[in-house]
Amino acid sequence: MTRPSYLKAIDGVLAPIGFARSGREWIRVRGEIEERVDLQKSGIDGGVTVNVWAKDLQTERILRSIPCHKMLGIRQVGVRIGTLIDGYDRWWRNNPDGPPDLAEAVRLYAVPWFDQVRTLEDQASKWYGRGTRQPWRKPNLAALAVTLARLGSIDEALALFEAPVPKTAIPALVAEGKCVQRWLKSQSRHA
Known part of the structure; x- marks a missing residue:
């Protein structure tokens, strides 16, 4: 039996709750809030981590409608999963427990983060x-x-x-x- 990849493990957590995957990103829109999860790969040692992002789509539409020298937009608000876990940057290495451990961290810390800001x-x-x-x-x-x-x-x-x-x-x-x-x-x- 083969072990799941990081992408498949995270997809197993996010797809059932409405996130659609494109490459290393998962996106879900609830109301006017776009929620995004991305799997970031280290160029140094091959480790991976997860970043979570959110933005208000109506606020972004308004910003884009404001006349300016360049199109305005929102810089998404985001956080790395390690910060949510214990305040430290965390990277998972390619080991047998890595994919399920990271997927569980996404379930326990990333998914609830999206519910902290709704208004x-x-x-x-x-x-x-x-x-x-x-x-x-x-x-x-x-x-x-x-x-x-x-x-x-x-x-x-x-x-x-x-x-x-x-x-x-x-x-x-x-x-x-x-x-x-x-x-x-x-x-x-x-x-």
């Missing part, structure tokens, strides 16, 4: 750092602002852009933020 309020606080300082340092500042607008908190979203832009801010993120700020101002005039 816009959760997304704003848990994914995008609502209420934390230094908004210009958030890679998903644009997504936070749109999420707040979807919650009806346009004034709070606009306030994100009132903080002075630090000299060390990433120029592309600042440019995206300015586009979202203009969009928010137009939304507040229509409200």
